Amino acid sequence: MGMKGKIALGAVVSFVVIGVVSANGNGNGDGSASDSGKHSSASAQNDSGGKKTQAAEKKAAFVGYGDFRVGSDVKPGTYRTTGNTDGMCYWERAKDAKGETDSILANDNVSGTSYVTVKATDKIFKSTGCKDWEAVDLKAKGTPASTMAGDGGMFRVGADIAPGTYRSTGNTDDSCYWERAKDADHALRSIIANNNVTGTAVVTISASDGYFKTTGCKAWKKTG
Incomplete structure (x- = not known):
């Protein structure tokens, strides 16, 4: 199935990192949370499937494949991708476009949903094999599940x-x-x-x- 991308900063979750004190804080986080994964925002209650599709397309901020320049292709903010299967979705925040391991600020292989906060100090956001990304309204309230x-x-x-x-x-x-x-x-x-x-x-x-x-x-x- 091939490599999805480089792994850095403990983005792979197959190990335990209890009580880590980060020496790798890549800029101060804005503590933003996002809407979450599985329970994606409620779909519009339209009878027509076409109207639902149009509404979903309107929400997409950018597609799930490609390298995006932060500030021009992608604005800083929190984004969400949902509906990913088999861990084939890979994303990466990078500090430059060199494509080296040292360029990676954070990354992950995703099943289901992922939220990512792209910072103004990031240079490149990479996404491979993911569903489209949508911008998250951090003030929006959902109906929390149990x-x-x-x-x-x-x-x-x-x-x-x-x-x-x-x-x-x-x-x-x-x-x-x-x-x-x-x-x-x-x-x-x-x-x-x-x-x-x-x-x-x-x-x-x-x-x-x-x-x-x-x-x-x-x-x-x-x-x-």
């Missing part, structure tokens, strides 16, 4: 999912990874807590958290 798909990607706390304690059971071989994040910068300092889990996972998501990320897990249900 369940999450275990491979749903990133959920915005307070908009996509409600704060509380969640439980996921039946996970095998440390394949379940969860992460509480304070923003969508994807820097090491963004991580509040995380873990790789075998068996049952229980985690309390705080109202002050920005996002919750889950990959390779069984479904999560709110227990309290």
